[in-house]
Amino acid sequence: MSKAQETVLEINLGALSHNFNYLKSKLNPNTKFLAVVKAFAYGSDAIRIAEHLEELGVDYFAVAYVKEGVLLRENGIKTPILVLHPQPVNFKSLIDHCLEPSLYNAKVLKEFIDVAEKQNQKNYPVHIKFNTGLNRLGFWESDVDYISSQLNATNSVKVKSVFSHLAASEDINEKSFTENQINTFQSISKHIEKSLGFKPWLHICNTSGVLNYPEAHFDMVRCGIGLYGFGNSGEEDKKLKPISSLKSIISQIHKIEKDETVGYNRGYKASGFEKTATIPIGHADGISRIYGNGNGFVIINNQKAPIVGNVCMDMLMVNVTNIECKEGDEVIVFDSNNKASDLAESAHTISYEILTAISNRVKRLYIK
Template identity: 65%
Template structure:
């Protein structure tokens, strides 16, 4: 159990992480590998603690967005294979220094990594080839297969350990036809490249919603990010997952307001009647962005909802507690396992990903195991 909260903290529950990992693993057949995405400080939580727990749970791979994230994991004793999803050529020496595995997604990136690996006298260095099957962010096209194969055949510096792509709308049942086309496109590209390579790399395309909705896209390995952290992108799956992060704070001060008095910058809120406001030490510098101001966001105090009033400040928010029996120093819950970040984010017109990954490093992390 967590101790009484006396300041703003983000509690990270490793038991809930284990529950989510095991639930998602139960959705794939035996033998299919589990790649766990720990980019962005494990979606705003604690990448080191999460990675260590995932190792103990039996994860096969980890993934980060950028090489410095992988470097941090290695420096803290993480030995699992680490895929770098969006490596930048400036960091290719760092990739090799810390035994990271780059996803190569364009001719420029492929050729540059081969050059660096050759210069470093590497042989069969593990790399991953990414195809664009319709998301149109990064990735090779189907027609690039011959070019990829030619560059790989001309060098012994690298060895393809996986071929991957990314689904664009696997949580949207209205886009099922598009998703199935993505799966077909990836299958064609991967098989063409495998034929030219003469060996069988790991294939993976499914994200969390792909795991849950498209078993035909599980291939040899699946990738889970948001699902590990307790969100399934659909209400029917959210009930089976447990959010691992709880953002809590305290009431710093209570204010009694008279009709016409204003709260915060630009007098963005004006009391219409006698009321009580509470000031909480969290603001947009902590990840509670300005979109949550003016009633679009809320917190919970003693289980009751308190809307955010006025503009969100850099270090503080003010909430309406007129209807709540509370005192200075009382605990405030922004989101937790029971009051989902999804609801708060949706109410403000955004998504849980943005809210949970925005929690800044100055909010103390407390790991609950």
């Protein structure tokens, strides 16, 4: 692996294969695997990730919005795609690109049926989302009879799956809450199966659900963060491989005297003679200002260099007073050894946030 000569996000497709195979090994052979590739595949590259997962035999993809699914279709992805949060204004485009909607309240259910009928669709696959405790999107169990009455009155759509979302499957302290969600979902599933007269697929497990609640794998599981190398626990993180490495270089080194300041708003004041390094990556690239003023760090020559002052739009500065380094040296923001989760924790946030924030202006390199 060559040293970085500019800011670059390396994407290791071999690590992606490892994570997919590890998570799939947890499943019954008949349980389908849905890969979540929303938000540019968690800040990497949705197209390349989806292409690779298709080669590995993934059963389904999920995106958040219709335009994400359209992008995949326009780049040759053939696998079924579930759109988790579609808006009615995009329903025609959704149908035109053979995407499958999550229908989560009476408004979207009715409007999608109307559009499907106008498009002369028959048995168009839809997925019914139920709220079992996350309280974000989804019908309630008390809505089952209404849903069934709407669906049984048309042949334009047909339920492919019924699903819900676990709120705290990674937290062992919330085990009873999660088990209650699973039990509620099973009750809903029996009710809607009886009302519809057939059995749709069932799915509720995310990555942590796959790892912690094997009894709830049902017909399909939905894996997002696990595919990208994070298992939401120290033990599982060791079994997964982060697929992304964010690297940059030192553009310039400054020697500053006591009480001199660094960056906008004089955000950092030197306590004595110090050296700082300026790095060409900033909040426009996905390194938020929350990482400034000592909250975050980078790795230079295997040593932590704390971020000083406020992160700029295109640059950040770090303290390298006690680090042997020179202009042009490689800088690791995160990689498989210095994980994004460690950097995120330094600013009291989570790996999801820093991964999905990486800007598209950062060059991508692919490693097999």
